[in-house]
Amino acid sequence: MTGHARIWHLVAILGIFSLPLIIMYVFQVVESVAAPAPGSLIPGELDLENWRFLWGSIDSGRPSIWRVTLNTFLFASITSFLVCALSLTAGYALSRLNLPARPLFLGGLIILHAFPTVTLIIAIFIILQMMGLYDTLLGIILVKAALELPFGIWIMKGFYDTVPWEIEMAGVQDGASRLRVWWELVLPQIKPGLSALLIISFLAAWSEFVLPLVLAPGSGAQVLATYMNAVINDDTNQDFGLFKAVGMFYSLPVILIYLLFQKQLMNIYGGGTKG
Template sequence: MSRTAAVPGLRIWHLVAVLSAMSAPLVIMYAFQIIDSVASPAPGALWPTGFDLNNWRFLWESVDSGRPGIWQVTFNTFVFASVTSLSVCAFSLTAAYALSRLNFPARRFFLAGLIVLHAFPTITLIIAIFIILQYLGLYDTLAGVILVKAALELPFGIWIMKGFYDTVPWEIEMAGVQDGASRFRVWWSLVLPQVQPGLAALLIISFLSGWSEFVLPLVLAPGAGAQVLATYMNAVIASETTQDFGLFKAIGMFYTRPVIVIYLIFQKRLMNIYGGGTKG
């Protein structure tokens, strides 16, 4: 019995050792990023000689006079991610319900189109999107980038929410209709609570996707007024006057903190995206 019990434990330790060895380079790189963000090592030196907060000066002063401050850029990023996630969830809730519950013409065509649109690379559409935004007068505006990002995220959101709606039994809706409730009332009071896990996961994923977006703001909103944190970091490292890798690492740490906090708090809800709605 002791040998039999010891073998699974030994296998687990082997697995932990392999995974630790594979993860070690990534952990070391993050550790050095944290150390370099609060220290200034001498040129060519591996270890820093002292503690220094000069790399975090972007929190209380402007890095470049021609660039907005970090708090304005952070606000732009928050607005971009929040409005994008709310828009995706609002449209996905209604569109996914229609695809799941209503039998309308060309329904199969719409379902197939969702998969095709989700699989289509964003970069291949960038020229067409650029022309359309210029025509609408939304180029180099935060509203234009939000509109594009939400539209590109919608196929994924609709497909995910349809899967959750499909797991909700028809009997729940039929019982509500027989009791005299309207179709909207049934959806709002009976069906929507059943798909809340999927809605919460979609909201978080859409927010994180908007928070980390780089290509769309860089191409469609290059001006300083609509700058987000991803493009702000790119401008810092690409500038000939403010090129500072210590500053770049500190801004990177500032940029990733909200993502880490959100993941630590809502990681269980994020796992619900792989499940379905709650039957009952």
């Protein structure tokens, strides 16, 4: 059996196992625009009533979907920017500088990353209240960025480890400052890892549900995840067609990002793990 034949056999097997999931997604798309009659699986006529949230509020007590989408975009964008900016500098220090207790610090990063977020909710809730950041978008941005930092620092440290030290030494010997050497010689070498971390941090914040639900329950800081939760938990007017349409709207940016940046996401495995 040739290599191409083996690949196609593997694709066929994976396709069979993925078929139920694909069918469910197809039904979600179809039923969001053409809901079948009760007790039937056959779609009815085209009906965009489920997508009415795009051009108006669902009810008077719920914010506009565009305002919620803007909140979600700001939450994900600023969180990913903070994670990348801080991981760049901290990862460089851990990779290049002989810091005291460096192995213990690296071990602590792994423990923090593996620590369940939900166990910290009460402490985070108290701290945000004391700082006056409870029920604000800024509060959940800072919390999410702090929780994503251990992963980001460890990943960037691994990418810095793959950059030969001789490159920096040559730049310093030619008279360049340490900052210029980092900017012009080192940073281009780790751009694939930085791009992957930026995308992963953005997606992690975009899909976050627990932190906005608990730490920002008001409508002013509502994001799409909590918006969907409010739609499905509306006891006075449960509309599953509307819920499916909002779910499709919520997932479209994630699907597009995965389709457009597959190669960049795979680069997250390119960094070294030297201690």
